[in-house]
Amino acid sequence: MDVSAERKASDGSATMGKARQAFTERMSCSGTGAGGMAGCTPHAVSADLTSEIWEKVKNHPCYSEEAHHHYARMHVAVAPVCNIQCNYCNRKYDCANESRPGVVSEKLSPEQAADKVLAVASTIPQLTVLGIAGPGDPLANPAKTFKTFELVNKVAPDIKLCLSTNGLALLDHVDAIAKCNVNHVTITINAIDPHVGARIYPWIFYKHKRHVGIDAAKILIERQLQGLGVLAARDILCKINSVMIPGINDRHLVEVNKEVKARGAFLHNIMPLISSPEHGTVFGLNGQRGPTAWELKTLQDSCEGEMKMMRHCRQCRADAVGLLGDDRRAEFTTERIAALGHKYDVEARKAYQARVENVRHAKVAATRRQLAELADCADAVKVLVAVATKGSALINEHFGHAKEFQIYELSATGAKIVDHRPVQLYCGGGYAEEDRLPTIIRAINDCHAVFVARIGGCPKAELIKAGIEPVDEYAHAFIEKSAIAWFKRYLDRVKTGEIKHVERGEAATAHASIISAA
Amino acid sequence: MPFKIVASQCTGCSACEQECPNVAISEKGGIFVVDPKKCTECIGYFDEPQCVAVCPVDNTCVLDMARPRYAS
Numbered sequence: 001m002d003v004s005a006e007r008k009a010s011d012g013s014a015t016m017g018k019a020r021q022a023f024t025e026r027m028s029c030s031g032t033g034a035g036g037m038a039g040c041t042p043h044a045v046s047a048d049l050t051s052e053i054w055e056k057v058k059n060h061p062c063y064s065e066e067a068h069h070h071y072a073r074m075h076v077a078v079a080p081v082c083n084i085q086c087n088y089c090n091r092k093y094d095c096a097n098e099s100r101p102g103v104v105s106e107k108l109s110p111e112q113a114a115d116k117v118l119a120v121a122s123t124i125p126q127l128t129v130l131g132i133a134g135p136g137d138p139l140a141n142p143a144k145t146f147k148t149f150e151l152v153n154k155v156a157p158d159i160k161l162c163l164s165t166n167g168l169a170l171l172d173h174v175d176a177i178a179k180c181n182v183n184h185v186t187i188t189i190n191a192i193d194p195h196v197g198a199r200i201y202p203w204i205f206y207k208h209k210r211h212v213g214i215d216a217a218k219i220l221i222e223r224q225l226q227g228l229g230v231l232a233a234r235d236i237l238c239k240i241n242s243v244m245i246p247g248i249n250d251r252h253l254v255e256v257n258k259e260v261k262a263r264g265a266f267l268h269n270i271m272p273l274i275s276s277p278e279h280g281t282v283f284g285l286n287g288q289r290g291p292t293a294w295e296l297k298t299l300q301d302s303c304e305g306e307m308k309m310m311r312h313c314r315q316c317r318a319d320a321v322g323l324l325g326d327d328r329r330a331e332f333t334t335e336r337i338a339a340l341g342h343k344y345d346v347e348a349r350k351a352y353q354a355r356v357e358n359v360r361h362a363k364v365a366a367t368r369r370q371l372a373e374l375a376d377c378a379d380a381v382k383v384l385v386a387v388a389t390k391g392s393a394l395i396n397e398h399f400g401h402a403k404e405f406q407i408y409e410l411s412a413t414g415a416k417i418v419d420h421r422p423v424q425l426y427c428g429g430g431y432a433e434e435d436r437l438p439t440i441i442r443a444i445n446d447c448h449a450v451f452v453a454r455i456g457g458c459p460k461a462e463l464i465k466a467g468i469e470p471v472d473e474y475a476h477a478f479i480e481k482s483a484i485a486w487f488k489r490y491l492d493r494v495k496t497g498e499i500k501h502v503e504r505g506e507a508a509t510a511h512a513s514i515i516s517a518a
Numbered sequence: 519m520p521f522k523i524v525a526s527q528c529t530g531c532s533a534c535e536q537e538c539p540n541v542a543i544s545e546k547g548g549i550f551v552v553d554p555k556k557c558t559e560c561i562g563y564f565d566e567p568q569c570v571a572v573c574p575v576d577n578t579c580v581l582d583m584a585r586p587r588y589a590s
Contacts, residue, residue, distance in 0.1 A: 081533040082574060091529045091574045107530075136531055208537075208564050210571035 053266070056183055056237055059128040059353070060160060061324050065312050065417055068324050069393035069479075070356045073129040074120050076113035077106065077319040078144045082136035083168050084204040084220060087282035088243055088273055091135065106319065107135075110144050112334060114151035118344050119337040120321055121156055124328070125352035131162045133186075135319075139169035142176065149180040158346055160184065164241070168204060168220055170227030178234055185231055186239040186269075187224055192259050194218040196252050200245065202282070225263060232264025239267040239310065244291050244299060245283070246273075257303040268303060269310035272296050294446065294506035297418055311418045312406075323391050363393050366481040371414050373488055381491065381501055382411045386421070386444040386468075387479050388452045395474050395482060399455035400427030405444055408479070410487040415480040426459060441466045446505025448490070451482060467504065520557035521567060522582040525549050527575045534569035534579060543569065552579075559588045 061068035082091065108116065121127045130152055132138040138145040149161050162184035163177070170187065177185065191197040197217025204216040211219055231238050240260045242253050249256075257268055273290040275283040282288075291299070300309045314324045322328035386405035388397035407419035421443045424436050437459055444450060449469040453476060463470045474482035493499045520542075523534070528549040535543040535550055540563075542556035552569070559581075560567045569579040 080531040081536055081572075082531065083533075083572070085574060091531060092527075136533070140533070141536075205533075205572045208568060208571070209566065 053237070056160075060162070060184060061129065062131075062162075062184075062186075062239070062310070062313070065310070066360070068312050069389075069391060070126060070360060071128045072124050072126045072321075072323045073131055074117065074127060074321040075131045075133050075316065075319055076108055076116060076148060077135055078108050078110055078113045078148050079132055079134055079138040079141035080107050080136050081140045082134075082166075083140040083206070084137070084166050084216075085202050086166075087200055087202060087288075088245070088275060088284075090280040090284070092280065106334060108334070110147040110151055113148045114155055116332055116334075116337055117152050117159065118155055120332055121159060121349065122344055123331070124322060125349045126323065126356065127159070128353070129160045129162060129184075130156075131164060131184075133164040137166050137169070138163045139165045139173050142169070142173055146173075146176050146180055149182060153181060156344060158349065162186065164188070166220070167224035167227045168206060169223075171223060171230065174227070174230050174234065177231070177236065182236070184237050184239065186241055187228055188241040188243070189221075189224050189228075189256055189260060190243050190245070191217065191249050191252060192221055192225070192256050193252060194221060196249050197221055199248050200243075225259070228260060228263045228265060237266045238264065239269060240265045241269045241271060241313075243273050244270050244296060246289060246291050246295065248288075250291065250295070250299060253299060254303060257307070261305075261307045265307065267308050267310050269313050270296065270300050270303065271313055271315055274315065292506060293419060293421070300418070311416075312420065314420065326391065359392065363478045363480070366478050367414070367484065370481045370484040370488075374412055374414070374484060380412075381494070382409055383448040383487070383490065383501075384409055384418070384446050384504070385471075385483055385486070386447045386450040387483070388450070389479060393479050394476055395451045395479055396453050396476050398427070399450070399452040399459055399470070401425065402452070405447075405450065406479070407444070407447065408483050410483055415483045415487075437462055441468065444468065448504060449486065451479070451486075519559065519581045519583065519585050519587040520554040521552050521559065521569055521579050522554070523550050523552055523569075524578050524580060525551075527578040529574060531574060533572040533574065537568035537572050539563040539568065552582075554582060554585055557588065561588055 057064045057067070059067050059071045061071045061073050117130055132145050132148060145163065152159060152161065161180060161182045163182055164186040165188070167187040167189065170185075190200050194214045194217040197220065198214045201217055201220060203210050203212045204220050205211075206216075206219055228238055228240070240256075242249070242256055244250055244253060253270060257270075260268060272293075273283060273288065275281060275288055275290055277284050277287075300311065303309055312324060316324065316327070319329055320327050321332055385408050387395060387408060388399055388402040389395060389406055390397045402423065403425060404420050404422045406417060407421060408415045409418045423440045423443050426436050426440060441463065445466065445468070447468055449471050450463060451471045451474060453472065455463075455470050455472055460470045471486060474486070490499075494501045523543075530545070530548045530550065532545065532550065535545065539560060540556045540558055542553045542558075543550050544553070545551075567579065573579045
């Protein structure tokens, strides 16, 4: 038995106790409104987790949806080699304006990577996580990957480490992963059936041999699932990434979800296939389409059971820097890092992060108070709303400056982030780009409202015409609290007959086709 | 015949350098080149040439027809 397993066994009852206590706290908080606030501990922020796991995820933007509003991550591109080929990946393509996994502008040595981490952590105090995600596979470059982790552990021990792998070489490196204190590992698993896998992976390179077809997929899947089991047994948190490819693995991913859940995965992230012919990938060139936002959400909803589904993934590059959705990598090229001259101040970082925690707790408390007002709404109505934000969980972006909208689903149980939609800026250099408005409206057409800090008269009128309510009265307020307050009023207006609730977007079309079929 | 790397197709990922049993591959200005004096076509080491098997771009590690086959 390894040490951590032993420790877990010995204090297992205490951990269970804490989890149950936190759960009880949450129930009492939502039930009693403002009066129950005093008893809310930070653990209750996400009370369905044990406090041990909460400590690991609370400031990891990829593992905690809540954390991604406040904390930043960075990837260092030290791992160029890959040991498998995927039909959605083309390593030749490299463009600074392109954001998708596997793409990177500048490869780094472990020493350059450690310097970059120091420079970024000194400039962006919210930075809490360093990940190695490629541009190849970190575990096909074990020397560079683990050397980087070792160096960062030395110079910035407060930074959490994680890596993202295809899992083929995972079993060979479990000890090294544990030794470097890497406590978050993401494994990309797109299939558990080799016949499905063979349509996604043309080949793998394993034990000095290129394997193709079913044989290749079989080896890869076996190694991935075994690796997941071993990591989970050693208390290393595992996130599973799956690329949703319509017609190939879209239905199959429900099976994948069940399997990885049974083997101890912590979080499942189903991402849409990115495929354009100009990327030069096999799928891009043969016309394989990605899923629509509605298809993706329907699949994610059907997998959402005991295991949490990740909804806030931005499918970032292997050299991304900053908050998810706000890539600042251009500020940290090797040249600029050398010019920066940085001082790593752990205390200043701690002080900054303590302030962030205060904001976070205020936000959670405000959301709870607001949620209590929904307690008597037993309504089954669900609506989507779009939010313009530049971070800190606030409605703090102008409609015209938004590069993306976060999509929240509102129901009697509260507000849940379900998607994000990248859009082209409506305002370009002080003037509005009128032809972009229809594409923005199309991107959020399944939403009933859009929450913004400010919005001009013209887009406001167009949104209303399209049936989307522009809401600017909650400018600079917390997203969830404001959305719940708006939803409460929405339900009241439906109840009094002032407005009629109608489904929007593809959900409405699907609903209509079910009715017409019946 | 040693292998050579088609420069215009090389992604510079270094996978071949890592796998070559003869340490015949090295980087030159972001892309990789094979030292024809060291390449044994992996004969004596593996059933298939490792640079070909691991390269992410097909037809990038190819036999250099201008040189004679490797004789073990």
